[in-house]
Amino acid sequence: MTTTTQPPEQVVVPAAAKARRASGPSFWTTRRRDVLTGYLFILPQLAGVAVFVLLPVGMAIWYSLNDWNVFTGKQTFVGGENYAALADDPQLPKVLLATVIFSGGVVVVNITLGLLIAVLLNRRFRGVTLFRTLFFSPVVVSVVAWTLVWGFLLQDNGGINGLLGAVGIDGPNWLQHGDTAMVSVVITQVIRSVGVNMVLFLAALQGVPEELYEAARIDGASSRSVFARITLPLISPTLLLTVIVTVVGALQSFAQIAVLTGGGPELSTTVLVYYVFQQAFEFNDIGYGSTLALMLLSFVMLLTLLQWQLRRKWVFYED
Amino acid sequence: MRTDARTSSAVAVPRRVRRALLVIALAVLAVPFVVPTIWMVAASVKPLAEIFDAPPSLWTDSPTLSAYAEAFTFQPFARQYVNSVYIAVVVTAITLLVSSLAGYAFARIRFPGANALFLVVLTGLLVPSEVTIVPLFQLFKRAGLINTHWPLILVTSLAAPCVLATFIMRQFFIALPLELEEAARLDGLGRPAIWMRICLPLAKPALSAVAILTFLASWNLYLEPTVYLTSPEMFTLPQALTRFTDAYGGQMWNTQLAAATMTVLPMLIVFVLAQRHFVEGLAHSGLK
Numbered sequence: 001m002t003t004t005t006q007p008p009e010q011v012v013v014p015a016a017a018k019a020r021r022a023s024g025p026s027f028w029t030t031r032r033r034d035v036l037t038g039y040l041f042i043l044p045q046l047a048g049v050a051v052f053v054l055l056p057v058g059m060a061i062w063y064s065l066n067d068w069n070v071f072t073g074k075q076t077f078v079g080g081e082n083y084a085a086l087a088d089d090p091q092l093p094k095v096l097l098a099t100v101i102f103s104g105g106v107v108v109v110n111i112t113l114g115l116l117i118a119v120l121l122n123r124r125f126r127g128v129t130l131f132r133t134l135f136f137s138p139v140v141v142s143v144v145a146w147t148l149v150w151g152f153l154l155q156d157n158g159g160i161n162g163l164l165g166a167v168g169i170d171g172p173n174w175l176q177h178g179d180t181a182m183v184s185v186v187i188t189q190v191i192r193s194v195g196v197n198m199v200l201f202l203a204a205l206q207g208v209p210e211e212l213y214e215a216a217r218i219d220g221a222s223s224r225s226v227f228a229r230i231t232l233p234l235i236s237p238t239l240l241l242t243v244i245v246t247v248v249g250a251l252q253s254f255a256q257i258a259v260l261t262g263g264g265p266e267l268s269t270t271v272l273v274y275y276v277f278q279q280a281f282e283f284n285d286i287g288y289g290s291t292l293a294l295m296l297l298s299f300v301m302l303l304t305l306l307q308w309q310l311r312r313k314w315v316f317y318e319d
Numbered sequence: 320m321r322t323d324a325r326t327s328s329a330v331a332v333p334r335r336v337r338r339a340l341l342v343i344a345l346a347v348l349a350v351p352f353v354v355p356t357i358w359m360v361a362a363s364v365k366p367l368a369e370i371f372d373a374p375p376s377l378w379t380d381s382p383t384l385s386a387y388a389e390a391f392t393f394q395p396f397a398r399q400y401v402n403s404v405y406i407a408v409v410v411t412a413i414t415l416l417v418s419s420l421a422g423y424a425f426a427r428i429r430f431p432g433a434n435a436l437f438l439v440v441l442t443g444l445l446v447p448s449e450v451t452i453v454p455l456f457q458l459f460k461r462a463g464l465i466n467t468h469w470p471l472i473l474v475t476s477l478a479a480p481c482v483l484a485t486f487i488m489r490q491f492f493i494a495l496p497l498e499l500e501e502a503a504r505l506d507g508l509g510r511p512a513i514w515m516r517i518c519l520p521l522a523k524p525a526l527s528a529v530a531i532l533t534f535l536a537s538w539n540l541y542l543e544p545t546v547y548l549t550s551p552e553m554f555t556l557p558q559a560l561t562r563f564t565d566a567y568g569g570q571m572w573n574t575q576l577a578a579a580t581m582t583v584l585p586m587l588i589v590f591v592l593a594q595r596h597f598v599e600g601l602a603h604s605g606l607k
Contacts, residue, residue, distance in 0.1 A: 033509070033510070034428055034429070034430070034510060035428075035429075035430040035431070037424070037428060037509075037510040037511065038424045038428035038429070038430035038433065039424075039430060041420040041421060041423060041424035041428065041510075041514075042420070042421045042424045042425065042436060042440070044416075044417045044420065044421070044477065045417050045418065045420070045421035045440055045477070045481065045482070045485050046421075046436060046439065046440060047477075048417070048443075048473075048476075048477025048478055048481060049439060049440050049442065049443040049477070049478065049482065050439075051477075052443075052451065052455065052473065052474045052477055052478040053442060053443045053446050053451060053478050053479075054439075054442065055454070055458075056450070056451035056452075056453075056454035056455050056458070057446060057450065057451065057454075059454035059457070059458075060450060060451070060453060060454050063453065063454065117345075117348065120341060120344070120345055120348075121345075125338055125341070125342070127342065131345050131349065132594075132598065133590075133591065133594050134349045134352055134353050135348075135349060135352055136590075136594070136597070136598060137352065137353065137356070137587060137590065137591075138352055138355075138356070139535075140535065140586045140587060140589075140590040140597070141356060141583050141586070141587065142538060142539050142556065142557055142560075142579075142582050142583060142586070143539050143541060143557065144539075144541055144556075144557035144558075144560050144561060144579075145359070145557070145560060145579035145582050145583045146355070146583075148560060148561070148575060148576075148579055149355045149356070149358070149359045149576070149579060150355060152362075152572065152576070153355060153358070153375075155371075157371050158371070158375075159358060159375035162372070162374045162375040163374060163375060165374065166374040187351075191351050191352055195352075199598050248447075251447065252447045252448070252449060254449060254541065254542045255539075255541035255542065255557065258541070258545075259541075259561060273447070273449045276449050276450075277449065277542070280452075280453045281453075281546060286453060286457075289453055290453055290454075293447075293449060293450040293453060294450065296447060296449060296450060297445075297446060297447065297450045300445060300446075300447060301445060304445055
């Protein structure tokens with residue numbers, strides 16, 4: 001790229017250069033130089049996305065049209081066969097159900113808890129910074145370390161049942177039953193990451209003009225209706241964004257599941273990302289794994305599209 | 320608060336009670352956020368026999384560092400630590416450079432196709448790494464880079480986390496007043512000089528947000544090292560943490576907790592010291 005664009009300044013024949021200098025501005029006007037700089041500045045990022053994102057997506061589409069098992073090493077074009085296999089896969093409905101329950105659970109608990117903590121912390125009192133630090137701290141703890149510790153505490157003879165036992169409750173063997181295993185992965189995930197949404201909600205709450213609250217107070221509005229009629233609508237852009245970002249994040253939770261339950265017991269916590277990993281890297285079925293991966297991608301794209309649409313329709317309070 | 324008490328002492332008491340209740344509620348709520356980490360540190364210095372004590376306790380009468388010693392002898396843990404640190408530092412440095420260049424160009428320089436190209440870059444945020452990892456594995460295998468750190472460094476510092484960084488930098492530069500740059504242009508400064516001498520020094524808050532987010536993203540990588548790395552001396556920390564199992568596949572609990580503590584504590588200490596940067600950086604990260 002540089003060889004084709006830079007030379008003009010040096011290669012131009014002296015006579016022509018002189019003529020050009022005499023006749024007017026050189027080819028390299030500020031504007032043209034700017035355009036070139038712009039392209040050069042974005043080049044590394046653009047190339048990175050092209051090579052490490054777009055190219056692999058293209059390859060995944062190609063793989064999904066092939067039957068390719070790494071063990072046998074044979075790759076044959078099969079057209080839509082992998083897509084047809086989606087319908088015949090007896091495990092897929094369970095996986096999709098687990099994905100919906102997990103992502104839905106994470107979103108509901110995360111947004112509710114994040115908003116609750118943010119509302120509680122959105123006032124001035126001694127210790128507010130300390131609490132903010134405490135609630136945010138799991139975010140900087142490595143996912144694997146955090147999940148290992150929780151896996152430990154959730155054992156049949158672990159700390160949580162120990163605590164429950166101390167108050168006379170006989171706790172379940174959390175990770176060994178489908179329902180409680182799902183509850184465990186959701187809670188573990190939410191507590192580790194809710195600090196991010198808390199911070200975003202706090203920033204949004206602080207952006208609500210004080211006058212509105214005062215006006216409502218003068219009108220004698222109850223604090224519940226103030227929250228429903230003033231606070232919620234005004235932070236709706238943040239709310240919408242955090243919901244989508246949280247769903248998309250939940251759809252991509254691999255480490256938590258891998259470390260805490262390994263997708264079990266049976267398939268109860270095998271979410272789509274984990275299933276993709278199993279098909280591609282444990283069963284070495286590249287074709288079917290890629291097909292599942294593209295399904296995941298289409299979910300994420302659909303949600304993002306939905307966010308854009310909703311943002312245009314619902315949210316009136318953007319600046 | 321003091322004026323409240325003076326104006327109406329009848330209201331002052333309930334208000335103080337309410338405040339106390341609020342603090343108690345928050346303290347209870349904070350338990351699951353804080354206690355696991357404290358328990359991890361406490362249990363890592365307990366003798367193995369005491370780890371499953373019921374009811375669980377955060378105290379031991381006979382603290383021992385044997386689990387810490389074992390973490391280093393069972394796996395090349397020091398080496399794995401160095402791997403994680405150097406990969407995170409390299410990734411963060413590259414990301415800072417790439418994202419501040421691209422973010423500046425998208426925010427400030429007008430060139431044909433800028434908007435379309437920005438959307439192309441943003442797809443990097445949309446595509447989950449689980450989708451690209453199968454083809455990328457094949458690509459890196461063909462390039463002979465499996466069981467090296469190259470896939471981790473290249474993909475992390477140019478794909479998803481870097482795209483988020485570019486987005487943050489762009490939002491920041493858009494909000495930056497133009498006047499300074501215009502003055503510099505009148506003085507005959509070129510774009511690269513303006514970027515380096517005027518804009519970067521002003522972008523410190525955005526750069527520190529990017530640095531924190533990128534470092535954390537790299538430090539936490541789990542899927543990628545699991546896929547690309549095969550020998551223990553190449554492992555990164557999250558991957559190493561899951562490999563503390565004895566010959567029978569049983570987990571070596573206290574060794575694992577000691578290793579986890581060593582992974583987590585430095586980040587927590589940095590966070591507590593610089594928590595304003597973390598929290599404000601995130602709030603301003605343009606996640607809007």
